[in-house]
Amino acid sequence: MKLTHAPLRLSTGAFILNSGLGKRTLEGEAATAVHGMAVGAIPQLRQLPADRFAKLLSRGEIALGAALLAPFVPSLLAGLGLAAFGAGLVQLYLKTPGMREPHSLKPTQAGIGLAKDVWLVGAGLTLVLDSLTHRRRP
Incomplete structure (x- = not known):
C-alpha cells in the first residue's frame, strides 16, 4: 500500500468495518427491513x-473494511471491492422509491443517506486508477 493511499483506506475501512460489526x-x-430495501434494488x-x-x-462489510485497513492487501484489490460495494449502494439509492425527487438524481431528504455513498465509488476508483497508472521507479 502506498503511503498516499493510507488516509483514504483508513477512513473508509474503519467506517465500513464499524458498519459491518454493527449489523x-x-x-x-x-x-427484514434491510433485506426489503436490498430486494427493491436487486x-x-x-x-x-x-x-x-x-x-x-455483515460479513461482507467486515471483510471489506478489514481489507481496506490491512496494508498487505493491494490497493487495486481493495479499491475494486470498495467501488463494487459503493456501486451496490448507489443502485439501492437509484432504485428505491422516495429516495430521489421525481425525474431527477437530486435526493429527497430521505435519500441523502444513500446518495452520499457515491463517494465510496469515487474512493474505490481512485485507488484502482492510481494503482493501474502508478509507475514504480527502479
Whole structure:
C-alpha cells in the first residue's frame, strides 16, 4: 500500500468495518427491513431469507473494511471491492422509491443517506486508477 493511499483506506475501512460489526446482531424486523430495501434494488436477493442476508451483509462489510485497513492487501484489490460495494449502494439509492425527487438524481431528504455513498465509488476508483497508472521507479 502506498503511503498516499493510507488516509483514504483508513477512513473508509474503519467506517465500513464499524458498519459491518454493527449489523452482526440484526435479526427479526431489523433484518427484514434491510433485506426489503436490498430486494427493491436487486430482486434476486428475495431468494435469501432476511436473517441470512443480514449475516452475509455483515460479513461482507467486515471483510471489506478489514481489507481496506490491512496494508498487505493491494490497493487495486481493495479499491475494486470498495467501488463494487459503493456501486451496490448507489443502485439501492437509484432504485428505491422516495429516495430521489421525481425525474431527477437530486435526493429527497430521505435519500441523502444513500446518495452520499457515491463517494465510496469515487474512493474505490481512485485507488484502482492510481494503482493501474502508478509507475514504480527502479
